Amino acid sequence: MERPLDRNSYVPLYAQIQQKLRQMIDRGEIAPGAPVPSERELAERYGVSRMTARQALRALRQDGLVYRERGIGTFVARRKVDVHTRNLVGFSEDMRQRGLAPSSKLIALRRERATQQVAAELGIAAGEEVFHLERLRLADGTPMAYETNYIPASLCPDLETYDLERDSLYRILEEEHGIRMQSADEVLEAARAPRREARYLSIRAGSPVLVVHRVVYGDNGRAIESVRTIYRADRYRATFHLTKNTL
Amino acid sequence: MERPLDRNSYVPLYAQIQQKLRQMIDRGEIAPGAPVPSERELAERYGVSRMTARQALRALRQDGLVYRERGIGTFVARRKVDVHTRNLVGFSEDMRQRGLAPSSKLIALRRERATQQVAAELGIAAGEEVFHLERLRLADGTPMAYETNYIPASLCPDLETYDLERDSLYRILEEEHGIRMQSADEVLEAARAPRREARYLSIRAGSPVLVVHRVVYGDNGRAIESVRTIYRADRYRATFHLTKNTL
DNA sequence: TAGTGGTCTAGACCACTAT
DNA sequence: TAGTGGTCTAGACCACTAG
Incomplete structure (x- = not known):
């Protein structure tokens, strides 16, 4: 079973899901090219609505960690360049x-x-x-x-x-x-x-x-x-x- | 009155709203620093849900055309550098x-x-x-x-x-x-x-x-x-x- | 207090893909 | 046909800011 989300945290639910997925990808638990759980599965697994699960996946795509294919699924990106996304860091x-x-x-x-x-x-x-x-x-x-x-x-x-x-x-x-x-x-x-x-x-x-x-x-x-x-x-x-x- | 959206178009509603706002900003109809219509106002004006209006504003922020302040509103960004956002163009x-x-x-x-x-x-x-x-x-x-x-x-x-x-x-x-x-x-x-x-x-x-x-x-x-x-x-x-x- | 953006729900229909 | 992501609805509560 999955560790549930902390609904009292100030960290939004979608951010918590995003963080869990990011960890799994960073640790290699989901290999490049392998599918990430679908929106509906994440929603059920963590007890949130699909829109919330969707928000987590959207942020991961924005960072280039996953790519999405309509009608098929969401997959861990195969990174070629080691991108430190430069999300406005010093x-x-x-x-x-x-x-x-x-x-x-x-x-x-x-x-x-x-x-x-x-x-x-x-x-x-x-x-x-x-x-x-x-x-x-x-x-x-x-x-x-x-x-x-x-x-x-x-x-x-x-x-x-x-x-x-x-x-x-x-x-x-x-x-x-x-x-x-x-x-x-x-x-x-x-x-x-x-x-x-x-x-x-x-x-x-x-x-x-x-x-x-x-x-x-x-x-x-x-x-x-x-x-x-x-x-x-x-x-x-x-x-x-x-x-x-x-x- | 506002020209309504084309609900039969293949262009999503949020993209149509985004495009209208972008035009207004480009033409200078909304000055830098001036507020863009709020999510709720866009929703009412175009007859869409707030989530749809929100999606339009999110894309504009992503492109750096507007910035958002919680509790206050959404405003046209004051561009300093002439950014051609390089959204993956050749x-x-x-x-x-x-x-x-x-x-x-x-x-x-x-x-x-x-x-x-x-x-x-x-x-x-x-x-x-x-x-x-x-x-x-x-x-x-x-x-x-x-x-x-x-x-x-x-x-x-x-x-x-x-x-x-x-x-x-x-x-x-x-x-x-x-x-x-x-x-x-x-x-x-x-x-x-x-x-x-x-x-x-x-x-x-x-x-x-x-x-x-x-x-x-x-x-x-x-x-x-x-x-x-x-x-x-x-x-x-x-x-x-x-x-x-x-x- | 009224208005704003941020988050979230519980559904819905669509186009698309694979089997 | 079943599953996926893309879009959309009509609400809701929250923290925040201004007057």
């Missing part, structure tokens, strides 16, 4: 998902007035106060990326009190300030490493680098931060899982 | 969305036996027949990318009969062969342009390029194609819209 979590230990070296942290460009990116007025943060990002102790963040000072006035060499900015914003990230726009491009950043990254100036510019939005639709991350091209690849829209 | 459609005219120069198209690596990417046996396609991709007549595709020959045995300089591979697969793309894994990295591709792209060998490797999966979970696209770094940026998972 550098620390990204590295952990890749099995690497993240760390940082603080280069700069100061309050300053937003330039026209930064203000436009963050949707605030030019001249408003922002935190300007620069960190060298390491994975297993070796330089991986150079990251520059701009965060509206009003969102997190006490940012200077945290240890940004060890702590995760996203963790601080999310857990300490209740700022929930909802979505982000990312632009990726290839470039030559600028002299200054190249020195920190221990590469030659002009070497190819992957530049990722990201603006993160909160659940109120307002920008939380603007980040530019310069990755060593020889150490980093960005991975994505794309799905056809209209669920 | 080069042709990508360029069109950027307002550029795509064209191609066919470099090679031949049947060959899949190497170990290509076979692994496509999930077929090494030695099985694949089409090997190479094209120089142009936007408004200037070189933008060099693209190499591998497609299992069994999927589209008559590929050679199409004009791959003018036609879209995705269109051929989708419309002529009923192969529906469902998802894809993408890996992006920065690199130096190899000599051969650099010549086609009219750049110096060693210049930075953005290399995008993509494996596309159909709705049966099987790989449809493996593509490697080398973009000129000075002409192309890849844009993405990321969302927090669990809808």
Whole structure:
């Protein structure tokens, strides 16, 4: 028999089902290509309506863990690329998902007035106060990326009190300030490493680098931060899982 | 009064509502930051249940067009980056969305036996027949990318009969062969342009390029194609819209 | 208090696939 | 024919936010 769901939990039922299925897939209990229980079977097994079971499967498909075939069933996807779905995680979590230990070296942290460009990116007025943060990002102790963040000072006035060499900015914003990230726009491009950043990254100036510019939005639709991350091209690849829209 | 939905159409009701809202947003009839009709209002206005209206709004959020705040409402997102959501489109459609005219120069198209690596990417046996396609991709007549595709020959045995300089591979697969793309894994990295591709792209060998490797999966979970696209770094940026998972 | 989005129910019909 | 996923209904309760 199946362990029942916790109906008093704050975790929605569909999320609990999703989590159970995700575990079974991760542990290999359901092999790639093998069918996942159908919506109706999940509904019966866990004592929920079919719409609830369906919601769990939809989220798994969104993450690329399963694919669905109408009239046939839902199956565990055969992953080719090792996709760390990049569901809006920061550098620390990204590295952990890749099995690497993240760390940082603080280069700069100061309050300053937003330039026209930064203000436009963050949707605030030019001249408003922002935190300007620069960190060298390491994975297993070796330089991986150079990251520059701009965060509206009003969102997190006490940012200077945290240890940004060890702590995760996203963790601080999310857990300490209740700022929930909802979505982000990312632009990726290839470039030559600028002299200054190249020195920190221990590469030659002009070497190819992957530049990722990201603006993160909160659940109120307002920008939380603007980040530019310069990755060593020889150490980093960005991975994505794309799905056809209209669920 | 509102134009009613077409209940006999093959287009689902939620997709029709989604389309109407998308138009209103695109035309600027609902300004960024302004509220979209609530789920209950859409339900009443179009004579559908709330769950159906909800499905329309969910898809719009997934695309980053709106954001939702519980207890308050749904609002048109204030886009900072011009995101062409890259919902699994090919080069042709990508360029069109950027307002550029795509064209191609066919470099090679031949049947060959899949190497170990290509076979692994496509999930077929090494030695099985694949089409090997190479094209120089142009936007408004200037070189933008060099693209190499591998497609299992069994999927589209008559590929050679199409004009791959003018036609879209995705269109051929989708419309002529009923192969529906469902998802894809993408890996992006920065690199130096190899000599051969650099010549086609009219750049110096060693210049930075953005290399995008993509494996596309159909709705049966099987790989449809493996593509490697080398973009000129000075002409192309890849844009993405990321969302927090669990809808 | 009224309105919102988030979750959930217990059904229903459909097109599709495999047997 | 039986089972699947896709769509849809007409309700419900909840936590949340605003006035």
